Amino acid sequence: MTPLLTVNNLTYCKKVRPWLGKKEIFRLAPVSFELKAGETMAIMGENGSGKSLLAKLLVGVERPSGGNILLNGEALSHSNKQQRFRAIRMIFQHSKESLNPALTLGSLLEEPLILNTDLDAPSRKKKIELTLTQVGMLPEHQYFYRHMLSEGQRQRVAVARALILNPQIIVADEPFAALDPSVRSQTVNLLMKLQRDLGLGFIFISHNLGIVRHISDRILVLADGNVVESGKTDVIFNWPKSEYTQRLIQAYQALITRDD
Template sequence: MSSLLEVKDLSYCAKSRGTLFKREQSFKLEPINFELQSGETMAIIGDNGSGKSTVAKLLVGAAMPDSGSIILNGETMQPGNIKQRCLKIRMVFQHSQSSLNPGLTLGALLDEPLKLNTEYDGYERRRIIEETLVKVGLMAEHAHFYAHMLSEGQKQRVAVARALILNPEVIVADEPFAALDPSVRSQTVNLLVKLQQDLGVGFIFISHNLGIVRHISDRILVMRHGKVIEAGKTDVIFNWPKHDYTKKLIYAYQSLSKR
């Protein structure tokens, strides 16, 4: 069976300019390789600065790789073809509040990607917007609301709706639950699990929360200093970690979960 998503030898190097008081800094993402099947969730874990978010940016086209390829359903994603990437791979951001324009209604927010990327008329776009809002556990009437009228959990559902609105094949979620309290976080996790079961999309889930990672992921990539140091099925990584760094992460999680 062919993979939904194939990442081959993807590499990236970024440099920040130095100043009088700060040295020039650079980050290098070593060539990485992985595959994602339809309906599968792959989690990427590691410390801050390990390269997790850089991988997310490369996948959605927010950054251009220095080399390597991203292949979706056998089709190579062209680095300069933003529309192609926008239709196929969508992102859910960590801070839903800052990613929602406060001056637009939710309907207008969700209408933007449809206007830019489809040929649907106004009636069809409204139908898709209302159906998508219901799909993420909101009401069709929420299309007339503004972001400030929503709870944090509802804002995150809108962020999920915006990712789903173009019917993508892969969703990249970069720490989507970090700003949510535990009860709302649990509801949002269950929502994503249900959406994946219903829609069959592939999920790439970036998180520090190993409890959620263990609950929702099928496979795990462990990253450190821009490298994938270990990869495997979730139960194997948690029960039989090989790399010392992975063992440190897993043992720290197990110690906390026993308290």
């Protein structure tokens, strides 16, 4: 069976010259992996490891220096942004900042439909109401503004924006970092239900190894732009091969012991 997503030797190199400082170079070494429909791959690593950069490469925000990305066996062209924009959608970390306070939720959700589909106004309205219902909100919420929503509702709207174009893959970059534990648990359960119902593939980036262990099928570990380890979640947690991965997991286990 053809994988939903295939990443072949994806590389990135960018030179950065800090203000009045010497030139710095960040490289993402060749990254390769496959993602099946209904599967979740977690990307682990410390700050600066290249996790968020990899997410931007997948959704087309950044252009890779080499390699390619295939969706259902067909190459995704960087120049065909609409194709990628519809197929791979992103959930951002700070849902509040990603929502325009001057627009109703209906307007926020309608914009990508206007730009990327041929749906007429009644069909767009129907799609918005359906998507809001999918994420556990009411159709009437389309008339709300950002300030009228709770923290959990704002995160659900962020999920709705990712779903509105019927994507096949969702990239979630630290989507739970700013949420309190109860809201975080509700959002995790929501995403897992949507994945079961819609057969979505998930790329999940997080520092929270408890959530990573709970929702992911496989893990890719990055350090300084290099893949240091990859494999099934249970194998990575129980038998980590690299010292780097061992250190990450030991820190997580120490945190659990301290909280207990």
